[in-house]
Amino acid sequence: MxxxxxxxxxxxxxxxxxxxxxxxxxxxxxxxxxxxxxxxxxxxxxxxxxxxxxxxxxxxxxxxxxxxxxxxxxxGPDRAKVDKLITGPGPERGMVFQQGALFEWMTVAENIGFGPKMKGVAQREINGVVERYLQTVGLKGFGEKAIYELSGGMQQRVALARCLANEPDLxxxxxxxxxxxxxxxxxxxxxxxxxxxxxxxxxxxxxxxxxxxxxxxxxxxxxxxxxxxxxxxxxxxxxxxxxxxxxxxxxxxxxxxxxxxxxxxxxxxxxxxxxxxxxxxxxxxxxxxxxxxxxxxxxxxxxxxxxxxx
Amino acid sequence: MNKLLAKLGLVKTGMEARKSVSFGDPEAAKGGLFWSIVSIVVILAVWSAAVAAELANPIFLPSPLDVLGQFKMVATDGFRGSTLWEHLAISLYRLLTGFVLGCLVGIPMGFSMGLSKITRGYFDPIVEFMRPIPPLALIPLSIIWLGIGDASKIFLLFLAALWVMVLAARSGVQSIRLSKIHAAYTLGASKKQVLTKVILPNALPEIFTGMRVAMGVCWGTLVAAELVGADAGIGFMITVAGKYLETALVFVGIIIIGIIGAIIDVGMRKLEAKMIPWKGKA
The missing domain is CATH 3.40.50.300 (P-loop containing nucleotide triphosphate hydrolases)
Incomplete structure (x- = not known):
């Protein structure tokens, strides 16, 4: 890493x-x-x-x-290490924001699956990822809820899960x-x-x-x-x-x-x-x-x- | 019985029944169906009583029964070659065509203005100049350009809806929290995906509000547009009836517009609640 x-x-x-x-x-x-x-x-x-x-x-x-x-x-012997200069946002660097950065028009599961979906991952695979991270953040069974139905703490759990589901390194x-x-x-x-x-x-x-x-x-x-x-x-x-x-x-x-x-x-x-x-x-x-x-x-x-x- | 009373808003139920203070609580002012019924009954009663007491000449104030009679007459026999339904259909056709065209042009235009300095700068003078001009002031010009047929009327309705929708879409785009955009980019979304998955749904509430406002403006413009050079339509019917002092028919036209307008607005609110359930809750 x-x-x-x-x-x-x-x-x-x-x-x-x-x-x-x-x-x-x-x-x-x-x-x-x-x-x-x-x-x-x-x-x-x-x-x-x-x-x-x-x-x-x-x-x-x-x-x-x-x-x-x-x-x-x-x-070759003179392999150069190439620095990855940061020039813009990228999926290898995830971010969890203050409240209000979730997408209210999507369910909890759709929010968490957003990253993989943008990459074109198959829906069945996305479902697996979503389930896993719902479990990680302790929100099992909340996948179909709407964002506005959750408390502030739960919303931040979703934000964490959404970030993790995209598997960033940082x-x-x-x-x-x-x-x-x-x-x-x-x-x-x-x-x-x-x-x-x-x-x-x-x-x-x-x-x-x-x-x-x-x-x-x-x-x-x-x-x-x-x-x-x-x-x-x-x-x-x-x-x-x-x-x-x-x-x-x-x-x-x-x-x-x-x-x-x-x-x-x-x-x-x-x-x-x-x-x-x-x-x-x-x-x-x-x-x-x-x-x-x-x-x-x-x-x-x-x-x-x-x-x-x- | 209790269920009926609750539906009418005459007894408090559930949470409302447990609140010990209600004055000032917005929830307490909702659900007064009974009083809406009372309101309609009172209006009809005062109206009938005023006619019965001969407070005004029937030319100025026909009785509710006269209006109902006129309604039946135009519904079956028609007025000036068209039945009431044909008048209504042509008006709705003009209204909806103009409104839909206004949305189809206005929403993308508002989006482009919300997303780019170039389009914002380019369209700003046009929008700012055209927006304050009442569509009615453009009637003569639209007739000179497009004649007295449907085209000139639809054009006016299109303009009436257009500026409202441009501004609604633009402010919808700009109402986004930057962290939502940033979140989408860090999750690997492309510009196109940010537009369709984030900016567009985020703008929907304001677009819907804009559509309801635009619909209201269109009704106002419709009747005025049909005042001039029309041979059918609800606005035409009201104008001609007024000229011949057929007051009952004028009433029929006004009541029909009121009812149809209300039905459309309720329909749009229902659609809004279904499509954007998160509105006002985030």
């Missing part, structure tokens, strides 16, 4: 009123096959922009995103559990870990919740805004532990709470830093403080235009 390489990716948005925002600056990392990554950060830090670049919905203004190095072209999730109630959310976190374990897929998940990032991330990126960048990376044991232990038990361990407080403090400091700068700028009559920040970044930061241009 291929891995993901993000190489000095930068993204600068031109604002309609002139000026620009540096949504991402020099973001570099590798994601190995089978890893699960969570990305955390205040709004406006470029999380969604990063995900959209990996999904292929946006192309970065600098640097490159490569998925699946290792294609071999031609025989699964991207953009705050998939953001709109769910706390109880459903915890159940879904368990489900995501289970799917990660059973399928061995590479997963990258964006979240606003520190706890969720800790539960689900073998690796956690804490991003900072203006310019959007990876501020700190953690490697954590909780996701792997979550496969055997209950999430609720992990949540009360000292190790977990310490990490949670550490990251929360980090984010708070970041937020205060931003707020401080904004207040200072106001005191100075709107002029940004020194320190190399561009005017446009400041102006745009107030709007919190994360993933703008979309």
């Amino acid at each position: 291929p891995g993901l390489t993000i190489d000095r990716v930068g993204m600068i948005y031109q604002l309609p009123g002139g000026g620009e925002v540096e949504a991402l600056k020099d973001v570099t990392f590798d994601l190995k096959p089978g890893e699960i990554l969570t990305v955390l950060g205040p709004s406006g830090c470029g999380k969604t922009t990063l995900l959209n670049i990996v999904a292929g919905f946006l192309s970065p203004t600098s640097g490159k995103a490569v998925f699946g190095a290792g294609e071999i072209s031609g025989p 699964i991207l999730m953009d705050e998939p559990l953001g709109a769910l109630d706390a109880l459903t959310r915890e159940k879904m976190q368990g489900l995501i870990l289970k799917i990660w374990n059973e399928t061995g897929k590479t997963i990258a998940l964006i979240t606003h919740s520190v706890e969720e990032a800790l539960f689900l991330g073998e690796r956690v990126f804490v991003m900072a805004p203006r310019p959007g960048r990876i501020h700190k990376e953690y490697r954590l044991p909780f996701a792997r532990r979550g496969l055997a232990e209950s999430l609720r038990d992990i949540k009360v361990t000292d190790e977990f709470t310490e990490k949670r407080e550490e990251i929360l403090t980090l984010i708070w400091e970041m937020e205060e830093d931003i707020m401080g700068k904004a207040e200072l700028a106001d005191d100075m009559g709107g002029a940004p403080p020194g320190g190399g920040e561009k005017q446009g970044e400041h102006a745009a930061g107030v709007g919190g235009k994360e993933g703008g241009g979309l």
Whole structure:
């Protein structure tokens, strides 16, 4: 299975009123096959922009995103590895969106079978795939239901199943559990870990919740805004532990709470830093403080235009 | 007995019966069939009473029985060479032809405007210019160009439906959530598949709403189009009857239009509920 390489990716948005925002600056990392990554950060830090670049919905203004190095072209001793530069969306990179991305005009089964159907897979085979993934996400017997008959948590299960049924190598999730109630959310976190374990897929998940990032991330990126960048990376044991232990038990361990407080403090400091700068700028009559920040970044930061241009 | 009362909306049943506050609850205002019947009865009663009390000259206000008599007369003997049903048939033919043509041209045009900067830019001035012009203002021109036959009337009805459908289809296309489009692409759909499997079904609710509005506009245009240079049709019948002060016949025409219009609208709503059950629930 291929891995993901993000190489000095930068993204600068031109604002309609002139000026620009540096949504991402020099973001570099590798994601190995089978890893699960969570990305955390205040709004406006470029999380969604990063995900959209990996999904292929946006192309970065600098640097490159490569998925699946290792294609071999031609025989001989000097086989060149051909990088698969990400230039657009593709079925090898699946995405689970926030609520509202399911097709209401199709049944649950039709939604899940959408990917295979677009590829022209025979209906009988599709039925088998649908049954299997209905089972995986715990919705056996719900195939003929309409989307609007399901609760929010069930809808996100369908979204997961729809993504899995297309058998992507990399699964991207953009705050998939953001709109769910706390109880459903915890159940879904368990489900995501289970799917990660059973399928061995590479997963990258964006979240606003520190706890969720800790539960689900073998690796956690804490991003900072203006310019959007990876501020700190953690490697954590909780996701792997979550496969055997209950999430609720992990949540009360000292190790977990310490990490949670550490990251929360980090984010708070970041937020205060931003707020401080904004207040200072106001005191100075709107002029940004020194320190190399561009005017446009400041102006745009107030709007919190994360993933703008979309 | 209770079942009948429930159907009429005189007793609350099920969930409604358990609600302790209902004022302001939209559900509480539904299902008042009994009061619809009362409404019709009251109108007929006031109408009959006004005639009986001779409040107005029968030339201005014929009695319900006169209207019924006129109805029977035109239904069997006809009026100006055509029976009521023939008048109705020619009107419906014009109405539906214009409406269908308007949909057939307007929906693809709206789609193309919703999907491409080029077509949007190209058609925008035409649509924005034509849309505010009432079809009635185009009657003389359509007669100069197409004569007094069916063609000019159908053309007007076509235009009446066209702009409504263009705008409905365009906004239907643009009402999509971008994440649905993105989801389809990541699931391997081609552009054509995104169009037919995602954008089209997503636009259906707005297209249906547009069709109901367009149908209403077409009725209005139809009667006006038949005022000028027609020799049959419900609008023609009403106009001529009015000129000769056959008020009862005018009433017949108006009532027929009202009833047929309502039946078509109910039919379209039923079709809508069947075809797009997800409307308003997502």
